[in-house]
Amino acid sequence: MTTHVSEEKQVAAGWTVHLELIAAILSGILILIAWLIGKGGTETLSITFYILAFLIGGFAKAKEGIEETIADKQLNVEMLMVFAAIGSAIIGYWAEGAILIFIFAISGALETYTLNKSHKEISALMEMQPEVAWLLQEDGSTVSVSISSLSVGAKLVVKPGERIPVDGVIIQGTTSIDMSAINGESVPVTKEQHDELFAGTMNISGAIQMEMTKPSTDTLFQKIITLVQNAQDETSPSQQFIEKFEGTYVKIVLFTVFIMMFLPHFVFDWDWTTTFYRAIVLLVVASPCALVASIMPATLAAVSNGAKRGILFKGGVHLEELGSLKAIAFDKTGTLTTGKPVVTDFHVREDADSDKTLAILSSIEAQSNHPLAMAIVAYAEEQGIFARESPQIEDVPGYGLRATVDNEEILIGNPRFVGIEETTVFSDGIVQRFFVEGKTVVFMKDTKGIVAAIALKDTLRPEAVSAIKDLSNLGIRSIMLTGDNEQTASAIATEAGLDRYVSECLPEMKVQRLKELMSEYGSVGMVGDGINDAPALATATSGIAMGDGTDVALETADVILMKNDLTRIPYAVKVSKKMQRIVKQNIFFSVTVIAILIISNFMQVVDLPLGVIGHEGSTILVILNGLRMLNRVN
Structure with missing residues (x-):
């Protein structure tokens, strides 16, 4: 059921983008018609078309703003834009108010489009989830059935070119399986009798018979989808702060605008029209749309970036923490070494x-x-x-x-x-x-x-030395925790290029050693196999599981490497650091633009149309800047 609901949401989101864009374009056409009619001297008819532009272009955002205001019991940026448009109309600036609605609608449509783009990976995963399977009958024949109707123990036939429908084991046949949907590895893996199979992976060469070992709702593939969905839904600490700050900021803006409607008339001798007009411009340019959009698109894009490369972040908070690591502790057997x-x-x-x-x-x-x-x-x-x-x-x-x-x-x-x-x-x-x-x-x-x-x-994993070197270049110290004797530990540490090692470290001692490292370095990550290292993974600032697609790894750590590739760790750190840089750029840029526009408005340099362009343009720019996280990080 989870998959079907998610697919419906994806389709609905796609339609929302199209409807918002159509409404925005139609609003722009009506504004042009109203302007042409106004030039001809028919003011009443011109205002009628402006009102239509208001209603068509602003309906979606006004509806969203009102619903969120009622649900959260506090005003938001959408309501600021609605108030600004209504205020413009009240003082007779119909064209400016309509242009505000038009650009705000265009910005909203582009924001919805770009946010949907960051969900691309989850959509691609869902498309890989089969809905039917070939059930093997007692007489040897097969019948196509819905996966949801299958139960554990069912015997299935999977033909070449078909995706594995459920988790299970091969009971007859040999084939090559494309595991890229699970671990990001494009090289096919040979699977024989008794070997494990995962739903969503592709059967390439031979027809096989398999036995279902898990319910369709509990497959590894479905858990990966759920993890990515949860990670996209979970807001980072920075985003949580911005969202809490938004409500307070909106109240401050509204209070300031209220003061602006009266104070300049008496203090600076502005006429009432200018005073009210400048208050409306302030309402537009002081809106924190760009600031609110500074973090979430970048975070979602970073989560998608990792998912595409077999790195699952369990949420924005864990993604942020990776970039702050000063040291990483490694288990030896099965982590630094092949086991x-x-x-x-x-x-x-x-x-x-x-x-x-x-x-x-x-x-x-x-x-x-x-x-x-x-x-x-x-x-x-x-x-x-x-x-x-x-x-x-x-x-x-x-x-x-x-x-x-x-x-x-x-x-x-x-x-x-x-x-x-x-x-x-x-x-x-x-x-x-x-x-x-x-x-x-x-x-x-x-x-x-x-x-x-x-x-x-x-033996060391082939990529261990390069991974440790990359971490060192990022300023992260590498420490090995192992139960081996001093000589063995020293030899492995030297071969891998580790900064330090702790030998004869029993499993129950790893947590204590890790706490000592955290008191020394502050933020410390732990890399383990997700089973006997579970306590240490939970203790670390960031627990990173070398899972190779195992259920235990999915349940244990904050970050999961779906393929046992140590080089994914420095890549994940780079993703985190780049995301933090982009977020800082966005926040600095959006705050600077707001400050410049506010000062320019007070000095009567910027008018409403230019204020709208500056405000909405900055919002679009920070979203597009955040979407750079979709690209591979070097």
Whole structure:
């Protein structure tokens, strides 16, 4: 239901733009006709056309202003414009009042159009949400059904070129899936039996059968849409201040205008027509339309910018906070590193055959599902060595494996398990170097002694170094929090180019360490996997989840990277900083224009038409300036 309602809102918003623009253009035509008739001397008929221009051009904004005034119980900028137009008509400035309405209507139509443009990404997401699916019957046939009618456990068929209708798993077939709707990654991913599928992604190559695992209203895709919608609806602290300030400012303007209607006549000896006219001009030029429009378009555009690139901000407040970060703390495993150990070195005894030793090692490790064992098997296969035997093994948790091969006992595990001192293995000191480099070393022992040492390492993500460098260029310090020992932590920190690291940091200690960093730096971000780092993510000024599209990441952090790409973090910071610059530019510009117009009006330099152009023109300019946030940030 959420998707359908949102689509209706998008269509309605599109029609609103067209109707407002048509009304504004028609108002302009009526003004031209009234002016031509007035030149011919038919004043009554001319005024009639001006009144029609008032009613047609000003209806939408007047209706909006009255409704908001009633709802909020306070006046707003739309009502200021209505009062100004009515005041112009009262003193006989029909043309000026009509021009005010005309330009205000044009400005309103353009504002609605530009704000709708910032919602482009959510509209594009909605178009990717399928509404029907092919339900697999017991006899093997398929029938097209509405997604809303499906329940968990339903068997579905997805043909090439179709979008995945719901979240689920493949039960038959192999295909390539375009995941860009979820994580912004354009390179297709191969999916096989038992692999997870997400609604809204595109099936490219093969027909597959899948089983539905979540209700259609609870899919990852629908959650992303909801997150973006909520982020666009949630106002930033700056916007909240402006909105609160607007009501007070409008009251001040109205009070000042009331004083202006009388005081200049007695103090400066202005005639009553001039006094009232200048009060009406003040009502126009002092209106805070541009100031009110300084923040929201830029914020919405920034949220859309991030969504397009797989960065989800959970609201304007989190977007603003990113730009103020002085330091970012990183979890190590699965964040700075891939979380998957790989073999970096394989060293054998001088009298041993390397390939034969690796084959025996691989055949033993193939019986275990430990991450280190799987990494060793993968390394052997890369070397063209595949396990053919399946020796019986004994798994000794926390230590290693014991096996018998050709009546010979083989031990594989840590130094204590194989009964050696780390520093005494191999005379060339190579094992000691492995430890200094922060690698995990697994030993293999036969009846003659240690036959091999296998060094493994959880490798850095390919983009980690460049991401840390980019953050450094932005003036942000990078700190790693890891449970690894001092040597491993030091090696990873050096390789990544981190400023600092905290080793032997247990999960329950991360929150305390983070609080210490916040007391030192002020604003500190935390990057984690969204599961065991949840408390730290919640404690940080900005919690950033490396989610790769997981539900846990969506629920945990303030900012979600839908693809595990660390370079998105400095990009998100750049988006925040640029948005703050644009907002400051808009506020400075709008306040300056208001001040100049007010002073010019008091000096009787600016008349009503020019005041209208200056006021409405500045509003349009700040909106267009905010929409620069839709462009890629460099």
